[in-house]
Amino acid sequence: MTLLYERLGRVEKSYTPVEEEEISSIIRKRLFSKIDEEDAKKTVAELIEYFKEEDILPQGIEPSEYRQEFLESYPFLPDVIDCLYHRWGSFPTFQRTRGVLRLLSLILYNLKDQNLNYISLADINLKDPEIRRELLNHIGNEFDSVISADITDKNSGSKQTDNSLGAAYKGLQLGTRSAITIFMYSFSGGVEKGASINEIKRSASFGSVPSSIVSETLETLKDKLFYIQHHTGKIVFANQPNLNRILLNKIESIDDKEASNTEKEYLQQHTKQGKLRTYIWINQSNDVSDDSELKLIILNEQSKSFVSEIVENRGASKRINRNTLFFLAPIESKRREITLSIKRKMAFEQIILDAYHNLTEDQKKEVKSSVKREEENGRSKIREVYRNVYVPMKNKVDEIDLGVPTYGYDTNLSDEVFEKLKSEGTIIARLVPLVLRERYLKGRKHVLTKQIYENSVKTLGEDRITNISILEDCIRDGVKQGLYGLGELKDGKEIPIYWKKEPSVGFGDNEILIDSLICEKELEIKQERLETVQEEVITETVVDKSSKKRVISTIDTPMIKIPKGKVSQILGLLNYLQTKFNKLEIKIVAEDGSVTEDEYDNKIKEALRQLGIKID
Template identity: 25%
Template sequence: RNGLEALRRLQNVVRRVADQWRPASASEAYHIVRQRLFRTPDADALASIAATSRAFVALYHQHADEFPQESRAGGYEDRIKETYPIHPELFDRLYEDWSSLERFQRTRGVLRLMNEVIYALWVGQDHSPLIMPSSIPIATSRVNSELTQYLQDSWKAVIDADVDGPNSEPRRIDESKPLFGQRSVTQRLARTVFFGAAPTIGSAQKGLETQRVFLGTATPGDQPGNFHSALTALSDRATFFYSASGRYWYDLQANISRRAKDRAERVHVGEVYAEIAKRLEGQASTRGSFAGVHVCPDDGADIPDLPEARLVLLPPKVSHKRRSTDSGAIKFAQNATERRGTSNRKYRNMVVFLAGDEARMQELESSIRDYIGWSEILAHEDDLDLTGSQRKQAQERQQKASETSDARLLSAYQWALIPHGQPIEIETVKVEGQSDSLAERVSRRLGNDGALAVQHAGAAIRLQLDNSSASKLWAGGSLPLGQLWDLYAE
C-alpha cells in the first residue's frame, strides 16, 4: 500500500513538472506576447483596433481571389483583434513553420523574436497598421541575428543579396520602378517570402503559396495586382529566389534566372526577328476578308500582283510610330505598292499592310528574348546539371515567356497601312480588337471604315463610274465584268 501511494505522489510530481514545460499553444501565445510586450488597450484603442480589423477584412473581400478563403471568413476579423497589433499570419508562420525547427522554442523563441522586431520598428518609427511578415526588419542586426540563429550561416549572405538591406535586389527593383517604390512593394514581398519559406527548405513542400504571400504583405491602400509584377521582377533578377507551381521561396543554391537572363541579353537581334516571324506564320491560316495573308516579305517582289485583296504582315525590322510620315513601315509599304521587283505593280488597290508599333515591338522583342533564353537553358539541361526544381522552374518560365510573347505580338501589330491616290500616299489606321487573328481585326476595322469592301450595290458602282475618269467606258451602256474588276483593283 505504501508503495502504491508513493507511486501516485511521484506521478503527480512528474505530471506537474511536465505541465510546466509544455509549450504554449498559438492562442495562448497571442495573450503572452500582448501581456509581456504591450499595454492593455483602453476604450479609444479598442475602437481603433476594431477599425483596423474591419479595414483589413474589407481589403480581403475586395480582392477575394488574391487571398486565402479563411481571411474572408467571419471569424478572421476577430482573430485580427485578438492578435493586434500583430497580424495573425505572422503568428501562423511562427507556429506552423518556425516551430518545426529543432532549436526554435515556441514560447521563448516567439517572445525573443517579437521583442527584437517591435523594438526595431519602434526605433525606425514604423507606422504600419499591423506588424506583418512583410514589416519584419530582417536587415537590422539584432532581428537578423535572432532569425538566422535557427538557420545555416550561409543564409546571411542570401538575406543581404536578395531579401532585405540597403544593397539588396528587392530595394534596387523598388528604386527603379516608382509604382513599386512608393510602398516598397518588392521589399515587403521579399520579407514575407523569406519569413514564410525559409523554415520549409528541407521539407517536401517548400515555399509559400501566392495567396499566403499576399496575406502576409498587403495592407489597406495596396493594389494587390501590382504584387504579381513585383514577384515577376524579383524572379527575373534575384539570384536565390525561386518560384514554381504558384509557390515562392528562397534557397541557398543560386537559381538559373540570372543565367537565362544573361543568355537572353546575348541573343542576336536576327534570331529575335526569326522567332517573331515564326509566330507570325501562324497568322497566315486565318485570312478574314482577304484572299491571302503574306508574312514578312523581304520586299515587294515577294508580294503577288493579283486582282484580289491581300494583307501583308510586315517584318519586325520595320515598324511604325504614331504620326510619323517616314517610318520604316511606311517606306516599305510605299515601295511595295509602287513596284513588284523591277516591274511596276498593276493592282495597287489590292494590298494592305500591317506593321508593328515601335514601342510595342520593343516589349515584344524583350519577351521573345526571355523565351529564347529559357529555351536554351532547357536545351542544355544535362550540361547544366539542373535539379528537378530548376528544370520545373525553367519549363514554367519558358511557357510564361511564350504566352506573353503571343499576347504582345497581337497588341504590337496595330498599324494598318492603306495605299491610295496617285501618286501613292499611305494612310495609317490603328487596328485593335479581341480576335486572335490579325487578319480578322484588320478586316473588321477597314470594313467598318469603308476602306475594304466584299460587296457593292449596283447603284453605288454606277455612281462611282459616273464620277470617275472611267465614265467614258460606260458610254455604250455596258461594261465587261473583268474590266470593271480591274478598275477597282488598280
C-alpha cells in the first residue's frame, strides 16, 4: 500500500453529493490528489489479461469496457465501487456517495502501510474496529459474532481454511479473502444478495496463482463456516447458523463411547466370516482361545506389552499354542478421523430426528446424502487406520504395514491380513516335501509327525500352516516320492510302513517320518515277512479261465484281536489287500481302556472325516 500511496498522493476528506455515473471519477478526485496513469495502465492491463485467461470477467461485458471501468476506478477494482455503491448504498442509512467515500477512506487508511498494486473487496480488513463498526451500523450488531466466528478469530473457519491449503498457497490467506468477499456481497437494501464464484475469484485471487485454487478454497469453506448459505448459485452470509453449526452442536453432544461402539460394529462387519478367527478389542488374555486355529486379534490401541501378555498367557495359565496369533493395531495419529466421521454420521441422523422439519428442501437433501457419505467414509477409514500387523517371533515382534488402501476398497479386513501374511511367507498354504525333509530329517533318522505339527502351533517363528491338512498333504506327497517314509516308533526302533506309496497319516503319538535309507532297507525285509503271514479264512474260489489258476475273490475273516504293538503290521496287511481288492471293510472294536469325548470327536471321528469315511 506504500507503493500505492506513492502513486496516488494524499488522501482528501471533503465530500459532496454526486451523480451515479460519476461515482468512480468523483471518488478518485475526492480521495486522491494525483494518479500515476502509466502505472495504472500497466496494472490494469496485467489484471485484465489474467481475468481473460482465467475466464472470470463479468458476464455481458467486453474486456475493453471492463478495462475502461477499472482505469476510472483505479486503484479500486470496479467490483469494489459497484458493491459499495449499489448494494450497501441501497441501505437508507448508508447515504450512497457519502457512505462510500467514508468507508473507502477508512479502508485506505487501514491499508496505507501495505504494498498493494490495487484494492479489491478481499482487502477490506474486518478486524479494524472502525471499518467493522461502520458496516455493523447498517446490518445490525448481530453480525458482529458472525464476523468473529467465521472470518476474523484465529480459530475461525476462514483461518482453518488458510492453514489447510498447500504450502504454495498457505500464506495467501485465500480462505479469509474469499470469506470477506462473500461477506461484502451479502448485504443490500434490495433483493440482490450473495456472491457468485466468479465474483469471489476476481476479488480473492492473485495474478500469480490459478483462480481454480479459489474454487477448492470455497469447497473447504463450505464445511468450515457456520453462517454461509447457498441460494440460487450464490453464496451469502446470514445471521442464522447453517448445517455446519447445527452439526457441530450435535457432534459435541455425542459421547466418545457411542462412537466407539459404532467403530467396533464397522470392524465386525469388515472381518465377518474372514479367513482368520477374529477377536476385536479384547480386554484380557483369557478372552482369546488357546487352540491350533490361526487367530487375528484387533487391538483398540497400540500396546506391545498387551501383545506379549496375550502371547505368553491365557488368564492364569501359560498359553500353549502361541504361534497361532497375529495382531492388528490402529495408527494412533489417524484414529481421530474415524471417530469424527462416525460422529458426523450420528449427528446427521440426529438432525433428521430432531430438526428435519425446520430445514429447507436443499438442506434436507444434503442431510440425507451426508448420512450415507459419512457412513461410507467411516467404513473406508477403518482400513486406512487399522493397518499395522504384529507378528510374534521368538525374541521379537515383527511389524508389517498393510499400506494405503486402493480407491474403492471393499475387502474383508481379516482376509486382507491373511493374504498379506501369506505373500510375506508368514502363513504357509502349501508345504514342499523336500523342505520338510531338510528341516526335520537332516542328520536324523526319524521325527514324530505330531511333533512337527505341534511345533507349527506352539513354537514362535515356526512355519504357520493354515490347517493340519497342509502338513498331511506334504507328508503324503513326500512319502509317495520316496523322500522319506512313514511308520511308527517302537521300543526306540523305526518301523517303516509306507514308502513310495500312498500312506495313511494320523499324527498318532508314535507316528514318525523316517529317513529314506532306513525305509529302503527295512521294507524289503518286511515285505518278505508279509508274504508268509498265515490267517484262518473262509474263502470263495473261482477259476481264472485265462490262466487256469485258482484265485480267491472274497476274503471274510472272523473277528480278529490285534495283539498290542502289532497295529503297524496289520496296517501293512490292509494296504496289501487294498492293492488286490476294490472294496475293503473293517470293523473297529476297542475295549479295556477309554478316551474322552473330545478325543473321540477331535482325533478319531475327525481323522475318519478327513479320510472321507462316514460313520453311520
